[in-house]
Amino acid sequence: MLHVPATDFQLADTLTSGQTFRWRFKDGAFYGLICGCAVRVRQADSTLTVETVDSRLTEQDVIRYFSLDVDLAPLLASIDNDAQVHEAITRHRGLRIVRQDPWECLVCFICSSFNNIVRIQGMIERLCQEFGSPLSFNGFRGCSFPSAETMAHVPERRLRELGLGFRAPYLKRTARLVAEGKLPFEALRRTDYVVTKQALLRCDGVGDKVADCVALFGLQKYEAFPVDVWIERAMRYYFRTRRPTRARVHDFARRHFGRYAGWAQQYLYHDARTLRRAVRIDANLPGQGVRGRSS
DNA sequence: CGCCAGGTGCTGA
DNA sequence: TCAGCACATGGC
Numbered sequence: 572m573l574h575v576p577a578t579d580f581q582l583a584d585t586l587t588s589g590q591t592f593r594w595r596f597k598d599g600a601f602y603g604l605i606c607g608c609a610v611r612v613r614q615a616d617s618t619l620t621v622e623t624v625d626s627r628l629t630e631q632d633v634i635r636y637f638s639l640d641v642d643l644a645p646l647l648a649s650i651d652n653d654a655q656v657h658e659a660i661t662r663h664r665g666l667r668i669v670r671q672d673p674w675e676c677l678v679c680f681i682c683s684s685f686n687n688i689v690r691i692q693g694m695i696e697r698l699c700q701e702f703g704s705p706l707s708f709n710g711f712r713g714c715s716f717p718s719a720e721t722m723a724h725v726p727e728r729r730l731r732e733l734g735l736g737f738r739a740p741y742l743k744r745t746a747r748l749v750a751e752g753k754l755p756f757e758a759l760r761r762t763d764y765v766v767t768k769q770a771l772l773r774c775d776g777v778g779d780k781v782a783d784c785v786a787l788f789g790l791q792k793y794e795a796f797p798v799d800v801w802i803e804r805a806m807r808y809y810f811r812t813r814r815p816t817r818a819r820v821h822d823f824a825r826r827h828f829g830r831y832a833g834w835a836q837q838y839l840y841h842d843a844r845t846l847r848r849a850v851r852i853d854a855n856l857p858g859q860g861v862r863g864r865s866s
Numbered sequence: 867c868g869c870c871a872g873g874t875g876c877t878g879a
Numbered sequence: 880t881c882a883g884c885a886c887a888t889g890g891c
Contacts, residue, residue, distance in 0.1 A: 693889090802872080
């Protein structure tokens with residue numbers, strides 16, 4: 572059991588903001604994997620409690636995964652450039668971009684195209700149960716994420732049987748590319764955003780939006796600004812006259828928000844979705860109801 | 867039944 | 880460069 576100091580951090584906002592797909596909330600805690608170790612995580616004030624039976628997990632792993640080493644105040648100040656993003660920051664302050672495994676991140680966001688989050692989660696979970704290794708913990712049955720080598724050898728038909736649809740051939744070809752070492756994640760982590768994005772775009776099933784997600788969530792390219800339907804809607808705020816095409820939105824956002832545009836994107840995205848969801852009932856997620864508004 | 871979901875690849879001006 | 884379309888699947 573690890574107790575990790577976590578100031579200026581909101582676990583629930585972070586794990587329900589759509590950047591990850593495998594965390595599950597149950598009985599007051601989040602169940603998932605950090606660095607391949609099955610964990611149960613909960614937050615009380617400024618302390619994170621991480622339970623695990625895997626002795627390999629260190630406090631440093633947790634700090635790194637949740638980006639607790641990032642000084643949030645100056646970062647948020649740098650993107651706090653208009654009333655809309657200011658509201659989003661105020662409502663969800665403490666939301667952080669996590670550091671995901673780039674391969675897992677790539678697969679998840681290839682699955683995300685033309686899809687909804689609930690179904691993406693199901694697809695990923697079936698993929699792990701079928702081709703990952705079992706990892707149980709406190710009655711929580713988890714699975715490791717299948718390697719690129721494993722997925723490169725799975726027949727496309729088997730992927731389709733998991734409900735992956737037209738993404739099956741994309742995943743298969745991308746897995747082969749990664750297994751052959753033609754997408755060197757660790758090298759990309761050290762290079763700049765433009766080169767990284769170019770490399771990601773060579774994968775099948777990866778366009779501008781997915782490449783930006785992997786660059787942002789998997790490789791910490793904080794300038795990356797993924798533009799999906801939700802962000803497109805939120806960005807109409809800045810486009811009173813011209814029609815906000817995705818290319819124009821992307822260009823504008825990187826100029827308007829600067830080096831940490833990706834963080835602005837995540838706050839805007841999460842805020843837009845929680846506002847929409849506030850009128851529905853969603854008992855699966857904590858703190859996602861009507862919050863911070865009086866009427 | 868129609869519409870929507872964290873889009874991408876392909877085609878034709 | 881850019882609009883128009885097909886693409887699997889499930890929830891509402």
